[in-house]
Amino acid sequence: MKPALFHPPLGLLTQANTICRWNMPKVPNVVTPIPGPRSKELIDLRSKYVPPGVYLVQPVTIKESHGAVMTDVDGNTLIDFTSGIGVTSLGHCTEEIVDTICDQAHKLIHSCIHVANYEPYVALAKRLTEITPGKFAKRAMMINSGSEAIENAVKIVRQATGRKNLISFENSFHGRTYMAMTLTGKWDPYKVGLDPFVPGVYFTPYAYCYRCPFHQEYPACGLACVHHIDKSLFKTQVDPKTVGAIVAEPVQGEGGFIAPPPDYFKELKSLADEHGIKLIIDEVQTGFGRTGKMWAIEHYGVEPDIIAMAKAIANGLPLSAVVARDELMKDIYPGSLGGTYGGNPIACATALKVIEIMEREKIPQRAAAMGRKLRKRLDEMYGKYDKIGEVRGLGPMLAMEFVADRETKKPDAETSSKIMKECLQKGLMTLKAGLYNNVIRLHPPLTIEDEYLNTGMDILEAAVKKYA
Ligand SMILES: Cc1ncc(COP(=O)(O)O)c(C=O)c1O
The missing domain is CATH 3.90.1150.10 (Aspartate Aminotransferase, domain 1)
Structure with a gap:
């Protein structure tokens, strides 16, 4: 009915x-x-x-x-x-999505990707590597929430590069699990009474131009907020050779929909590249068409090393993913990533349908x-x-x-x-x-x-x- x-x-x-x-x-x-x-x-x-x-x-x-x-x-x-x-970017209870959920539920609800392989997970991993920025080889893994996507992106960087430190941004939000919360740059309400946090995270100001922390104006500022990282953070707080990744939202979501100037991410990426630091882009809130392109980072012409995604990926079913360069993912120690529910067959089948609809419509x-x-x-x-x-x-x-x-x-x-x-x-x-x-x-x-x-x-x- x-x-x-x-x-x-x-x-x-x-x-x-x-x-x-x-x-x-x-x-x-x-x-x-x-x-x-x-x-x-x-x-x-x-x-x-x-x-x-x-x-x-x-x-x-x-x-x-x-x-x-x-x-x-x-x-x-x-x-x-x-x-x-x-999350429900294609609308609530959209007929095709509901049908996909029901069809998959009749076939396979759970087997755990660590126990037995199944097609929706593998097919989705392939599709995600195809629709994300960058023509280079990539791999993808699925988990359940945005926070977990961030956790796993960090785990991949730490294991693949051996570099343990991370740079995050003031006013950011990355989730409520311990690493995601640690990376979050807003104290109240997310961090109140929850310290101590995970070691190795350093904060730097974001391009919040309306309230510029450097009291300057774009473009005359010369992107002072990016250069604060090499001019100050790397001189006073952390050795860049120990930094594995910079973690950034392409538009700060919970922070108040703050979109940096057009050349911001190119500058940030080139600074990261100069020091051998990976760029993790958190597209949890911005991904899947929310900014008028499939990925917000596409507006900035930058190809991140790692993308974390969730929310609209399955239009309401709990699912998230990490897509990263093949060289970062290919040697990750077996058993060190994943989880019982990560990439549930119904959620993966739904995400494949979401991508199909996003492209078709x-x-x-x-x-x-x-x-x-x-x-x-x-x-x-x-x-x-x-x-x-x-x-x-x-x-x-x-x-x-x-x-x-x-x-x-x-x-x-x-x-x-x-x-x-x-x-x-x-x-x-x-x-x-x-x-x-x-x-x-x-x-x-x-x-x-x-x-x-x-x-x-x-x-x-x-x-x-x-x-x-
Ligand atoms: C940019 C960003 N990253 C991570 C998260 C955390 O996602 P979740 O609530 O699914 O753990 C959110 C949630 O709002 C988010 O907006």
């Missing part, structure tokens, strides 16, 4: 947007204050049995989701600008067009509302940083919280981000219908107008 809010087959999306209306129900449809009574009951139950460390951004309990629409347990329908933090190109439209709308909002300090991002991965005033740039987390609360009451799910929790980021499914995208932006603008 089709759900009430059935999402059109992806092949018909363009048609649905331009030719017909595809029988679209009224969305959003808010019938109770949010949280409604049933949502609240279940959130109270969660508060009793689940630790608060497992945080909750939006006080709502979801019953089902299709396409870009979420329905809560009180019958409210909401437009989704979160995609479960950039030209999702990255569609996302790029969405990005241009969103950017125009956000830039117009910047012209009207003084508390928007900056609009930034890459492709449709866009965000607004809120400030008390544009002169002092004093972060204004309160205003961003009020806007998000107002959006929720009007039927729009949004996410925040940023070192100061004052950034609202847009993470709609990349397949969202134009009508829902426009309505969502209208709700967002009305809330910004009210508070900013």
Whole structure:
């Protein structure tokens, strides 16, 4: 039986947007204050049995989701600008994805890749080496989460190069396991009370141009943030010969959608190459079309040595991967990588389908067009509302940083919280981000219908107008 809010087959999306209306129900449809009574009951139950460390951004309990629409347990329908933090890029419960999951579940759910080989894992490894930047030989391995992808990328570098130290960035986020958390450059909430961390990690400022740590302006700065590494870090803190990798997000996600200037990664890569240091690019949040190209690093014309990926890879099933140069992967000691569930057959079959759909439906190109439209709308909002300090991002991965005033740039987390609360009451799910929790980021499914995208932006603008 089709759900009430059935999402059109992806092949018909363009048609649905331009030719017909595809029988679209009224969305959003808010019938109770949010949280409604049933949502609240279940959130109270969660508060009793689940630790608060497992945080909750939006006080709502979801019953089902299709396409870009979420329905809560009180019958409210909401437009989704979160995609479960950039995961369901092809929309929730998309028919082809659901069919793939069911087909694979009828054949093989688990055998463990260490016990017996199976085709979806091997086929996915091959596809990932083909669709990632760089024509050189590569290998791929699968695990379950973004954090694990980072853990394994570091393990590969340490074992393959014998170099143990790592450079990471302030304001970064790489996950919640110990190495991933250690590499994370934001203290509260991710690291509070959790020290000591893994040894061998050194931090350097990122290209957060709006709040340049060197108080300079691009391009006159000459990428001072990159050269801080060789001019300062390598002189005062760590011997470059002992550094295995620089770990970087191509656009900082949790950090507030910070996209470095166009020549940043070329400069960073050449500095890394000069010292024999590998570049690990964390595409966990940016990969699979989120920035209008399959990989965000493609915008920068750089071919990383290692790419970590997760989130949108399997549109909601737990899966992540590490793709690295063959020379780094080929001699890794047998048994030192992997895990019981890593590269589960259903998740791998789904990832193969995700790649097929992304290529067939030209999702990255569609996302790029969405990005241009969103950017125009956000830039117009910047012209009207003084508390928007900056609009930034890459492709449709866009965000607004809120400030008390544009002169002092004093972060204004309160205003961003009020806007998000107002959006929720009007039927729009949004996410925040940023070192100061004052950034609202847009993470709609990349397949969202134009009508829902426009309505969502209208709700967002009305809330910004009210508070900013
Ligand atoms: C850039 C980046 N790396 C790593 C992670 C960690 O992924 P996971 O939560 O799947 O462990 C995230 C999660 O948001 C992320 O955005």
